[in-house]
Amino acid sequence: MKISRKKITSEFVKKVQELSGENVYACYQCGKCSAGCPLVEHMDILPHTIIRLIQIGSKDEILESKTVWLCSTCLQCMAKCPKGVDVAKIMDTLREILKREGVDKAELKKIADKMWKKLPQQALVVRFRKCSQ
Ligand code: SF4
């Protein structure tokens, strides 16, 4: 991973901070957000690493990651963060930015008809939220 001044001061980092209202540089990588995340075993990039990637402007890696789309906005990470960084809000923002660029992995249409009645309501609400931001 190449770190450069150009990437760190990129529009991407500014946009994430502007849209989320969060200061990503407040994160000092303690990892408590990842330790408390119930979905971490399914993620390819841990939540605290997503924050680090934003700090260094590494948009492409975030773009390719499953993590942003797996996050269920359960807010566990926010509750654990000693610096008050709202990781869930940042995940919401990242989805929003990606969708504006035509990337949408929420894929509501891929839920099979027979699954609609079986899925827990909470799972559907979360999926709809990802589609409607
Ligand atoms: S909001 Fe997302 S990243 Fe945070 S703990 Fe929940 S699933 Fe994990």
Ligand code: SF4
């Ligand atoms: S808990 Fe907060 S400070 Fe710690 S790694 Fe996560 S976002 Fe950063």
